[in-house]
Amino acid sequence: MRLSVFISLVSCFTLIRTCNASVIKDLARLEDLSARFKPVSFEEGYSVIWGSPIISSDSQADADTVQLKLDKSSGSGFVSLENYMYGFYSASIKFPAQDYAAGIVLAFYTSNADKFPSAHDELDFEFLGNIKGRPWRMQTNIFGNGNGGREERFDFWFDPTADYHNYSILWNYFHTVFMVDGIPIREMIGNESMGEDYPSKPMAMYATVWDGSDWATDGGRFKVDYKYAPFVASFKSLKMQGCAANPLLQNLESESASPSSSAHCNSPYAEYYDALEADEFLALDSKQKAAMAWVRRTHMYYSYCDDKVRYPTPLPECTSTIDSIPKAVRRRRQRRRKPNYNSSKTSFQDASGH
Helix, strand or coil: CCHHHHHHHHHHHHCHHHCCCHHHHHHHCCCCHHHHCCCCCHHHHEEEEECCCEEEEECCCCEEEEEEEECCCCCEEEEECCCEEEEEEEEEEECCCCCCCCCEEEEEEEECCCCCCCCCCEEEEEEECCCCCCCCEEEEEEEECCECCCCEEECCCCCCCCCCEEEEEEECCCEEEEEECCEEEEEEECCHHHHHHCCCCCEEEEEEEEECCCCCCHHHCCCCCHHHCCEEEEEEEEEEEEEECCHHHHHHHHHHCCCCCCHHHHCCCCCCHHHHCCHHHHCCCHHHHHHHHHHHHHHEEEEHHHCCCCCCCCCHHHHCCCCCCCHHHHHHHHHCCCCCCCCHHHHHHHHCCC
């Protein structure tokens, strides 16, 4: 990315009202790290959890498309065949096209809750449907050793129902990063202050769609209306890069520090590090940080670090840095949720609270 691009991004942070569509073009020039990896076919890497996903192959693209459906009879979902100790997970997703999608939860995440029910780790992308005329919302959450409650919510700067967009999770010893089309939207540093709250056990990758009527839209005020069903979400370009590991064995190793067949997952000489050892995976560079700051200043409307009701004493990671956008602006955004994907200028104006 040219220096002029970086300068234009930084200038938008202090002069939000002057930004225009060129900012989106600048963000698009960031490298999408998912492009470094090849898709994993469904047969090779995944299995159905429940429901009846529709799987179709594209021989030219060397990839599969998986359609997850929610109707009155069932939701649906799939999971990776392997658990991974650190890694990169990505999927290109197109959301259900219905104008009314209240109560729907579309999720792309990693978890080991099946192996550690009371002390699980989890990294969540949760996409929350809405009533007619109001946009989908994006929520991220992080669980470590059973401790969660670290939600952050965002508006989209594009229409996620109109086309496919890449959603990626990078997780390693140093940090966890959520990315959309290669743009980091959230980073959690793996420092000592988090202790066991930082995810540290092998996890599988999941994709699901289900009925979250009791909480997903306005705290459960609006429910799924099945007269609009079926609600279909499409996944393609499914990618996983990491070290396959047995979660239970890996956990015992971390406690006993005794060598075994999966100990190499924590070794810098492990084969999987060949792809993930590049500097781009170990820390965000200045351009990525600038892009993340733009997203968080203009499209994040809730962070657990601001929630003094839930957390009168901030969690350790909240005492260092949280975005400088005034909390009152976030509160105003949360009350006013109207979609406009036609120009980024509208998004910037909304972010200013006017």
